[in-house]
Amino acid sequence: MAKSPSPQAATPFDILLDYEERSLAHVAGRPEMIEAPGHWRGVGFRLGQRRLVSSFDEVVEILPLPPVTPVPGAHAWMLGVANVRGSLLPVVDLKQFLEGDRTVVHEGQRCLVVRQSGGNVAVIIDELFGQRTFNDSHRTEMSGENDGRYGHFVGQAYRLADQTWGVFNMSLLTRTPEFRQATA
Template sequence: MAKRGKHKHKGRPPFAAAPAAPPSPAAVDDASAAADVDADVELDAQADVQADVQASGAEALEASGMTATEAGETASIAPARVPVRPARLLRSPFLALADYEQRSLAHVAGLPEQLDAPGLWRGVAYRVGRHRLTSGFDEVVEILPLPALTHVPGALPWLLGIANIRGSLLPVVDLKQFLEGERTVLHERQRVLVVRQPGGDVAVTIDELYGQRSFVEAQAIDASALMDGRYAHFVDRAYRMNDQDWGVFSLERLSRTPEFRQAAA
């Protein structure tokens, strides 16, 4: 009997350890609060380090003169950078338009010192026949390639037809034929000036487009000696620049001419 009892208790520990007492709710709250504080401090530190790396990286990139692509090809391991929007994208629409105007003026034909000269005049320059003409920006709605035309039966010869421009019907006039009686030889690079007139816009053909031109009062010449025929009715100012004569052609006056407005034969 003694042996069976001794064998029955073989392998059991002589005594069992008492279970640990559970932590008090106050201790749990304190430990959680301390862990949250440590996590916040670590996140703030990481954000500060990343901001410092981005700032120093941007300064180094600007000083080196390399683009971001070149820098990425040069470095084998580069820290992540937050993309920075260009300053021009952060400007207001008004400032963006003002900047575009300044860039456009930088390419104006003429001397830079003439841009703010007294009596400055600027406009769109083009050629009709042998005449070099300019018209004010306020008279030209837009400049377009020659659109597809639909012939108008019974119209005068200088009315080439009607074009559908973005859903609006636009009469297209051969300006050279109206002024000189000679039809324009149309080509694939033909341009038309869209002119605003009472009752709807009208497009007139030009032989060549030169772009923007600027003139000052010192370049003014006698327009009466320069223009002849019907041109004289629409040109009352002229300028000479680089041995070339330019007449200021009034598209607004053209659009009010009864003969121009009456295209029916």
């Protein structure tokens, strides 16, 4: 541990450096960073009638829907591109991609920015529920969470407070050839 500089000889930089060293030496660890066995956390959201959750490792950030510029010749589910802090992000209507029904866009609309090779992509969701934490005792049999096209992306489910949450694999979605080929 660094010695505290004497007040007479210390410069403001030395004092700040001492504060930083002492602070870092006593970091207890944030609760959200501690991995507990049997616990799983993710971002909860709704698509149509389905409550889904995706891993924090797959979701880069959550944004209000930015202004979108349409891309000619793209599938209907590919809404266009958006400029987010100087980076162009493709914006996809996830419900339309999976179900064929367009998401009703409203003022408070949110999108999840998801990692994919070659750059991130923003997917529009119907409703955001925020962080959800589950443990092994919450695992349940799936009952409709993986029907239709969802079956390829939802492999397990959790039940919590009378709600079933399908675990949606965003990494698998972004590797799907149909998703990666947005031109009509």
